[in-house]
Amino acid sequence: MAVMAVMTVGLGARVEAGAGASSSSLWEAWPHTVPVPPFALKHEGMRAQLAAILARHEGLFTIAEEGASAEGRRIPLVVLGNGPTTVLLWSQMHGDEPTATSALLDVLEHLGRTRKTPETERLLSRLRLAIVPMLNPDGTERTRRTNAQGIDINRDALRLETPEGRFLKSVRDRLKPSIGYNLHNHTAGLTAGRQGPQVAISLLSVPYDEADTENEGRLVTKRLAVLVRRLLEPYAKNRVGRYDMDYTARAFGDSMTRWGTATLLIESGGFFGPDEASTLVRLNFVALLGTLHALADGSLAAVDARDYDAIPLNTRDRLFDLLLRNARVVSGAGLPPYRADVGMNLPPARAGFPGSSGRGSRGGVLELGDLTDFLGKTEIDLSGRLLVVAPPGGDEGWKRTLLGLVSRGRATAAGVLTLSEAELSAEAKAWLGNAPALAPGYGGDFLVLQPEDEGRFRVERRISPVEP
Ligand SMILES: [Zn+2]
CATH class of the missing domain: 3.40.630.10 (Zn peptidases)
Known part of the structure; x- marks a missing residue:
């Protein structure tokens, strides 16, 4: 023994x-x-x-x-x-x-x-x-x-x-x-x-x-x-x-x-x-x-x-190239902001290894909502921020939009938005124009807004799922 x-x-x-x-x-x-x-x-x-x-x-x-x-x-x-x-x-x-x-x-x-x-x-x-x-x-x-x-x-x-x-x-x-x-x-x-x-x-x-x-x-x-x-x-x-x-x-x-x-x-x-x-x-x-x-x-x-x-x-369909967590989303549909995680893929050149990047090879939003059990190769916690669909046209588009907001007294010359959340939601719907609002398949940019005081938002960064 x-x-x-x-x-x-x-x-x-x-x-x-x-x-x-x-x-x-x-x-x-x-x-x-x-x-x-x-x-x-x-x-x-x-x-x-x-x-x-x-x-x-x-x-x-x-x-x-x-x-x-x-x-x-x-x-x-x-x-x-x-x-x-x-x-x-x-x-x-x-x-x-x-x-x-x-x-x-x-x-x-x-x-x-x-x-x-x-x-x-x-x-x-x-x-x-x-x-x-x-x-x-x-x-x-x-x-x-x-x-x-x-x-x-x-x-x-x-x-x-x-x-x-x-x-x-x-x-x-x-x-x-x-x-x-x-x-x-x-x-x-x-x-x-x-x-x-x-x-x-x-x-x-x-x-x-x-x-x-x-x-x-x-x-x-x-x-x-x-x-x-x-x-x-x-x-x-x-x-x-x-x-x-x-x-x-x-x-x-x-x-x-x-x-x-x-x-x-x-x-x-x-x-x-x-x-x-x-x-x-x-x-x-x-x-x-x-x-x-x-x-x-x-x-x-x-x-x-x-x-x-x-x-x-x-296991498939659990991994995103980029996962934004805990954002309060302004989707461009004119709805009140709601909490959602947003999972997206980037085009292959940005996703890392030049192989297939999983669910489709184009950049864009794949899913939004409760993505607690999912993973991002890159994850950004947006707790306390607003994630807002950006006007089409990249930086130039945003500059034009901002000028309009300033002229109507809804932004300062320094680029601080001065409006309520309800007004922000309506503005976002307007600046999207005919472009589609946030949903799976959305390929536009986002702005991340940091609330300052009541009714004041500073633009913290732009997030683009498709542009380099
Ligand atoms: Zn093979």
């Missing part, structure tokens, strides 16, 4: 220590191989990076073969390691989803730098890695999802009408990998569950049938997902989510799993802040190498697959 306990504790401690240590050491070792942002790395740049890595680390990998895209661009298959377990990793089958491509180049660079260490020697002696860093170069050149035929390669696993899909299938059939990594990006607008923050990384142990049957391969990909979450927790706390199972026979991940290559889906979401794009690459790097090491050293077997169900489900 005592011996059993010691063994259990010992095993658990070793796995925890191993995973934790490798997580921080991998985070620190991130080589940041690609000097340009992921979206700027196109087909020629990717091939140049592979050549440069091989020049720095001679003999590290071979380009075992090259497929050809619909427009004839070459699709390198990188192979390294000589272990009995083959792992196939492919990225950017959607041309506008580039994060993992840069991370895979980082993985190669790191394996080159550390190839004489026991950890990397073990990895390369126990695994054979087959890597397709950019499956859809034609879509990548256009920064779009589909290939040059306009087909979503990830829905072509059954018909195989795309040369890129046929290439991926042929690689699978020849190498017979037991494990697959299907690497994507998704919208930056998901949250981890109904309580959690913005999702940085999403996972799915990809099913192979409608019944979500759990076989040995599914257990492996569930363990991999659990381990990814654990590895990333120090750097993306509570920001790892998972997809609900949704079997799609024509999708590649599902078909791969059905064909015998148990596939883990890893998708990059968003990480709002100044280093968003590179942080997502770095998280991918830690997730990929950390799990590959655990596959190689056997520690993955000690991860409890049941913890997979505890990964929060991805």
Whole structure:
């Protein structure tokens, strides 16, 4: 009994220590191989990076073969390691989803730098890695999802009408990998569950049938997902989510799993802040190498697959680019001011990471009312202020309106409004003219008014959901 306990504790401690240590050491070792942002790395740049890595680390990998895209661009298959377990990793089958491509180049660079260490020697002696860093170069050149035929390669696993899909299938059939990594990006607008923050990384142990049957391969990909979450927790706390199972026979991940290559889906979401794009690459790097090491050293077997169900489900429509809280709103409909939170999206260039910004890609108000349970990437508390629809025409429009107010004695020359709330409401209705009042879809500007004394309001700032 005592011996059993010691063994259990010992095993658990070793796995925890191993995973934790490798997580921080991998985070620190991130080589940041690609000097340009992921979206700027196109087909020629990717091939140049592979050549440069091989020049720095001679003999590290071979380009075992090259497929050809619909427009004839070459699709390198990188192979390294000589272990009995083959792992196939492919990225950017959607041309506008580039994060993992840069991370895979980082993985190669790191394996080159550390190839004489026991950890990397073990990895390369126990695994054979087959890597397709950019499956859809034609879509990548256009920064779009589909290939040059306009087909979503990830829905072509059954018909195989795309040369890129046929290439991926042929690689699978020849190498017979037991494990697959299907690497994507998704919208930056998901949250981890109904309580959690913005999702940085999403996972799915990809099913192979409608019944979500759990076989040995599914257990492996569930363990991999659990381990990814654990590895990333120090750097993306509570920001790892998972997809609900949704079997799609024509999708590649599902078909791969059905064909015998148990596939883990890893998708990059968003990480709002100044280093968003590179942080997502770095998280991918830690997730990929950390799990590959655990596959190689056997520690993955000690991860409890049941913890997979505890990964929060991805949740849509909870995250706004900008959330104004607790405003008293003057909507332009001529109504008395009322309290509301206002959630809006900004155009992609202002929203941060240049991916899809969730609910629509145009800026504007999405919802207003009680948004207590929602999140904003940026939040502004407007308690005690009035949020007023602005006259059309930007700053110039406001200047003209203000001159009119001054001439009628409703504002001072210094720009302080001198009127009651009821009068303000009527003025706002008038200065909107034919422009629509505040409601979902409103794309105009707002003025934030700070009440001073009774019947006096100072204009504190302008908020624009569409203008830079
Ligand atoms: Zn995708």
